Amino acid sequence: MFFAKASIYKQIPCLIFIALVTSTCADYTKNTDIQIAQATPGVAENIVFPKNVGVIDVTAPEYGAIPNDGKDDTEAIQKALSRFPGQGRIIYLPNGVYDISNSLHWPSGERNRSNYKYTTLQGQSRDRVIIRLQDQSPLFQDSSKPRPVISTGFDPDLDPNSEDFKASLVAQRFANSVRNLTIKVGKNNPGAEGLNFVANNQGAVRSVKIISEDKKGTTGLALTHGELGPLLIEDVEIVGFDYGVRTNNGINGITMQNITVRDQNFAGILNNGQAMSLEGFNSINSVSAIINGFDPKKRLHLGGTLTLVNAKLIGRDRAQKLPAISSVGFIYARNVTSSGYKNILLNKTANKIVKGSSLDEYTSHPSTSQLASPSKSLQLPIKQFPKLKWDNPQKWVSVEKFGAIGDDDKDDTAAFQAAIDSGATTVVVPGGKGTFIIDGSLRLRGKLERFISTGAALKGKGEIVADKGSKSTLIIENFIVRYGSKLMWKNVANRTVVYRSILQLNLESNGTGDLFIDDATMQKLRFLNPAQNIWARQLNPEGDSETNVVNNGAKLWILGLKTEKGKIKIDTTNKGFTEVLGGLIYAAGRQDPKxxxxxxVNASAAFVGVADTYFDQDTYQIWVEETRGSKTKKLTRDKVLDRMAGNGRVLLLYTGFEKLPR
Structure with a gap:
């Protein structure tokens, strides 16, 4: 066997160790037990944008980042971030290693001090774009004062007692995202946080790795700054740190899917108060995989509400003396398996140990029903969200090519339609060009496969219709619809349609194909076809003039619901099925007590892990009104569990159905 000289020297300690104890020396940053779950295995990441569509490339001469040269790129990347505060721009990193020595942070903007919003940091691919903190960086040495490598919600250099810092805590950080890259915190940086992520209403971390090369650092993914959420964390792997994921505060909800954590020092996930919805979770650790509502430093937050579905928890070494999950809050767990732990769950609230290595379906508190119902949730099928290979950028078509002009106060429907009917599979609405107007009926049809904005805004009184087409899947993503606009989205397609990362998705669906809604806010949703199946995650309806979500006979699955303002939030009728897995009801504004x-109404529903909070005198007095035939029952607020946080309550498991769906 041949080894290069450098390679053999690196392996000498391992070879000696093997000889002594017949073991192996493993690089703990690599893993063969669990691979991170991907929504569509085999879809390679290679995200490249055309020129002149408003994407900001940090390697452009005006910014000057040079990957792979071993020199400090902090100033160049920060310059690109700071130039476009709150403008919806995508800051793009081509493949390569970017060395940094200080935090990268979103700009606050000049309009107000909480303007850390409407910004996306986008890599070309998760495994080949690496932002790496220099080893033993002076600013990242104090673990009692954690400092993020990347911060989306505040400037780490602000004085915590300043008015500017206090302003950064409010829930106004809309539409922030970090996508398709790896963050490495280097070595000997014990005070480092990998990513301190903040977004409100709409925003996501997608396809990201966060790695501590020597296990040092306080937290991989910190969800701790102020009033954060609702937000989505998808396809994320975290290696090392004291905590893989850490939350704080009781609002506004966190949705997570396909998450892997391993080799943490204190816990894989510490949920300190949030309403967390987590599906598809893998942990390989010698510490507890999840601590819900209990900090080892004895800080309690009893309002922590965890909805956990489909998890595999592997314990190693000292894990045999620990529970896989420790909870002092509220927990619903389904299809959870563990190995290598003393027991699968320690319920500190009830001082109860759940022995064994699996949880088929578990609730820390009794379930609730009003009419005869099973004591289990609906368990609707879970389908992963589709992904598509990205087109060659030379094949993209911009709506500008066909005459669309932002901010000219003219209807752009005809230009948009011409771009879509050109035969292109990807049509882009460029960012940085202002607001485009849709006053007519725009049909997404033909060969169109991806309709994407790179930061553009829309408004108008027209409609955008997902229509029949020759491609099996249509993805619509990254749009901002101006608040107050009457623009409607409609779906009449017989193919799979995905709406992703959209602010103001007011949608009416009569389609027959599968429908996916991902990381979106809206006033109303109408699911009108009983034959349709809908999967939604990080769903944020905030209407106050009419019922927000109407399910007229369809099958509707929701992972992570956050609501605001009044009115009925979900109305299920006509033999429909609705299952909500986790959520936060923020009862802001006036509520009709009736x-x-x-x-x-003559339908089936289950509501799991739904918490609420309010800070005025108005909130929902009736949580569930259920009608079967001539019988109607109302579950009033006083019958719902006390959350012990934010004046709130928790509906841990409500079942309202006669039998499971076929």
Missing amino acids: EPLFRI
């Missing part, structure tokens, strides 16, 4: 939060 209107329920959820209504079920």
Whole structure:
């Protein structure tokens, strides 16, 4: 066997160790037990944008980042970030290693001090774009004062007692995202946080790795700054750190899917108060995989509400003396397996140990029903969100090519339609060009496969219709619809349609194909075809003039619901099925005491891990109104569990159905 000289020297300690104890020396940053779950295995990441569509490339001469040269790129990347505060721009990193010595942070903007918003940091591919903190960086040495490598919600150099810092805590950080890259915190940086992520209403971390090369650092993914959420964390792997994921505060909800954590020092996930919805979780650790509502430093937050579905928890070494999950809050767990731990769950609230290595379906508190129902949730099928290979950028078509002009106060419907009917599979609405107007009926049809904005805004009184087409899947993503606009989205397609990362997705669906809604806010959703299946995650309806979500006979699955303002939030009728897995009800504004939060009329529904919070005198007095035939029952607020945080309550498991769906 041949080894290069450098390679053999690196392996000498391992070879000696093997000889002594017949073991192996493993690089703990690599893993063969669990690979991170991907929504569509085999879809390679290679995200490249055309020129002149408003994407900001940090390697452009005006910014000057040079990957792979071993020199400090902090100033260049920060210059690109700071130039476009709150403008919806994508800051793009081509493949390569970018060395940094200080935090990268979103700009606050000049309009107000909480303007850390509407910014996306986008890599070309998760495994080949690496932002790496220099070893033993002086600013990242104090673990009692954690400092993020990347911060989306505040400037780490602000004085915590300043008015500017206090302003950064409010829930106004809309539409922030970090996508398709790896963050490495280097070695000997014990005070480092990999990513301190903040977004409100709409925003996501997608396809990201966060790695501590020597296990040092306080937190991989910190969800701790102020009023954060709702937000989505998808396809994320975290290696090392004291905590893989750490939360704080009781609002506004966190949705997570396909998450892997391993080799943490204190816990894989510490949920300190949030309403967390987590599906598809893998942990390989010698510490507890999840601590819900309990900090080892004895800080309690009893309002922590965890909805956990489909998890595999592997314990190693000292894990045999620990529970896989420790909870002092509220927990619903389904299809969870563990190995190598003393027991699978320690319920500190009830001082109860759950022995064994699996949880088929578990609730820390009793379930609730009003009419005869099973004591288990609906368990609707879970389908992964589709992904498509990205087109060659030379094949993209911009709506500008066909005459669309932002900010000219003229209707752009005809230009948009011409771009879509050109035969291109990807049509882009460029960022940085202002607001485009849709006053007519725009049909997404033909060969169109991806309709994407790179930061553009839309408004108008027209409609954008997902229509029939020759491609099996249509993805619509990254749009901002101006608040107050009457623009409607409609779906009449017989193919799979995905709406992703959209602010103001007011949608009416009569389609027959599968429908996916991902990281979106809206006033209303109408699912009108009983034959349709809908999967939604990080869903944020905030209407106050009419019922927000109407399910007229369809099958509707929601992972992570956050609501605001009044009116009925979900109305399920006509033999439909609705399952909500986790959520936060923020009862801001006036509520009609006669209107329920959820209504079920001759249909089936289950509500799991739904918490609420309010800070005025108005909130929902009726949580569930259920009708079967001539019988109607109302579950009032006083019958719902006390959350012990934010004046709130928790509906841990409500079942309102006669039998499971076929």
